[in-house]
Amino acid sequence: MKLLTLNFLTCAIKTCKSSPSSFPLHPRDAELEIVEADLNLKFLENILPRLMWDELRVVVDELGLPTLPPTIPTRADLVAPSSPTSSSSSSDPAPSQTARDLHRILIETCVREGKLVCGNCGHEYAVKEGVANFLLPAHLV
Amino acid sequence: MLPTPSTSHVCFDRVYEPAEDSYLLLDTLSSASETSFLHGQFSTSPAAAEGSPLVLEVGVGSGVVLAFVAANAGTLFGRDDILTIGTDLNRFACEAAAQTVQKAVATAPTRFLDVVNGDLASSVRPHSIDVLIFNPPYVPAELPDYSHHEAYNEPLSAGKSTTFEQDSYLLELSYAGGPDGMVVTRRMLEQLPTILSSTRGVAYLLLCAQNKPEVVKQEIRAWGQGWMAETVGSSGKKAGWEKLQIIRIWRANTSILDSISSHNP
Numbered sequence: 593m594k595l596l597t598l599n600f601l602t603c604a605i606k607t608c609k610s611s612p613s614s615f616p617l618h619p620r621d622a623e624l625e626i627v628e629a630d631l632n633l634k635f636l637e638n639i640l641p642r643l644m645w646d647e648l649r650v651v652v653d654e655l656g657l658p659t660l661p662p663t664i665p666t667r668a669d670l671v672a673p674s675s676p677t678s679s680s681s682s683s684d685p686a687p688s689q690t691a692r693d694l695h696r697i698l699i700e701t702c703v704r705e706g707k708l709v710c711g712n713c714g715h716e717y718a719v720k721e722g723v724a725n726f727l728l729p730a731h732l733v
Numbered sequence: 734m735l736p737t738p739s740t741s742h743v744c745f746d747r748v749y750e751p752a753e754d755s756y757l758l759l760d761t762l763s764s765a766s767e768t769s770f771l772h773g774q775f776s777t778s779p780a781a782a783e784g785s786p787l788v789l790e791v792g793v794g795s796g797v798v799l800a801f802v803a804a805n806a807g808t809l810f811g812r813d814d815i816l817t818i819g820t821d822l823n824r825f826a827c828e829a830a831a832q833t834v835q836k837a838v839a840t841a842p843t844r845f846l847d848v849v850n851g852d853l854a855s856s857v858r859p860h861s862i863d864v865l866i867f868n869p870p871y872v873p874a875e876l877p878d879y880s881h882h883e884a885y886n887e888p889l890s891a892g893k894s895t896t897f898e899q900d901s902y903l904l905e906l907s908y909a910g911g912p913d914g915m916v917v918t919r920r921m922l923e924q925l926p927t928i929l930s931s932t933r934g935v936a937y938l939l940l941c942a943q944n945k946p947e948v949v950k951q952e953i954r955a956w957g958q959g960w961m962a963e964t965v966g967s968s969g970k971k972a973g974w975e976k977l978q979i980i981r982i983w984r985a986n987t988s989i990l991d992s993i994s995s996h997n998p
């Protein structure tokens with residue numbers, strides 16, 4: 593499962609929802625894989641307003657990936673400064689290194705196996721073959 | 734007519750095969766009136782600036798509906814930077830649906846996130862969903878015996894196959910809805926106000942005649958705070974009765990607020 597997906601998931605236990613520590617879920621014993629995908633600059637720009645940046649930084653640190661900048665990039669940060677050699681007008685703007693890094697982390701980095709742990713109740717959700725299992729015994733009565 | 738996504742890789746022995754209900758969702762979501770509503774909600778309103786809309790399909794099954802939405806986002810929403818996510822109780826459905834959506838968006842700029850094996854929208858961050866779609870188990874029939882779930886939901890290890898009992902159980906999940914066929918749908922409705930975005934959230938829910946759709950819509954309107962429910966698609970009309978219908982659930986006051994603020998300089 594993609595790291596971007598983690599931005600939208602929380603502990604499935606009702607009483608955890610009101611606790612800030614139930615988000616983000618913390619990856620444990622995670623086996624990561626890179627699934628390459630095309631970088632779409634407009635998409636990355638429109639995803640920025642949806643990111644919980646501080647929480648994303650925590651997850652990235654816990655996975656031992658290169659630390660993200662303390663503040664969320666702006667739209668402008670995602671576009672490479674146009675070099676004098678490239679023709680200025682017609683061509684689409686090129687992604688900056690920041691955009692490439694963000695794309696790699698959010699879209700291409702996937703948790704293949706491992707656990708996602710709630711910081712509030714400690715419940716562990718298993719990820720098997722990329723599919724996270726959020727079922728609780730209480731759901732199945 | 735927009736093309737129907739391919740589900741030729743899915744084994745329908747244990748995953749719900751697209752049927753009249755699935756196709757009614759496709760037709761309704763791509764109808765002129767719904768695309769116009771969705772364009773208003775997501776590309777022309779001030780709430781469009783809140784970033785990429787997130788579409789959640791609960792009970793994705795084969796993934797045919799979510800794949801259709803993902804592949805045709807530009808037509809449906811007036812923008813193609815849509816995020817899609819699915820959930821299903823049935824792990825085999827999760828795997829099948831992920832493949833269906835992945836195939837359908839291979840050439841589209843839409844992002845498919847993941848399909849999560851879970852109950853309804855219980856694992857989703859509150860107020861994060863812009864569009865929720867649910868074709869529930871709606872048949873008035875005894876609920877499946879969920880005590881088997883863990884055993885029957887195991888991924889297949891190499892060389893192993895499912896048993897007949899297991900497959901029947903997994904298919905039961907897709908249709909059996911308890912008394913009035915409403916047990917699972919009612920639980921979804923309870924979660925809905927906390928799951929949907931408070932500025933632009935909208936849900937599409939399929940109901941059959943035995944679910945008493947008029948009663949369901951009245952109950953939703955009685956939530957107050959501008960909650961609305963209207964029938965926006967139907968099929969199988971018989972003597973004035975629609976066998977199946979799609980209701981749209983949304984908060985009217987948010988769009989009123991939007992139009993007020995957009996009239997301000």
Ligand SMILES: C[S@@+](CC[C@H](N)C(=O)[O-])C[C@H]1O[C@@H](n2cnc3c(N)ncnc32)[C@H](O)[C@@H]1O
Nearest residue numbers: 749755792793794821822823852853868906907
């Ligand atoms: C009628 S089928 C619809 C499948 C697909 N969306 C379609 O339209 O073709 C209902 C689906 O909901 C799933 N389901 C049933 N109860 C559920 C629950 N509590 N949480 C998540 N999914 C559930 C079933 O496994 C099945 O895939």
Ligand SMILES: [Zn+2]
Nearest residue numbers: 603608710713
């Ligand atoms: Zn928890």
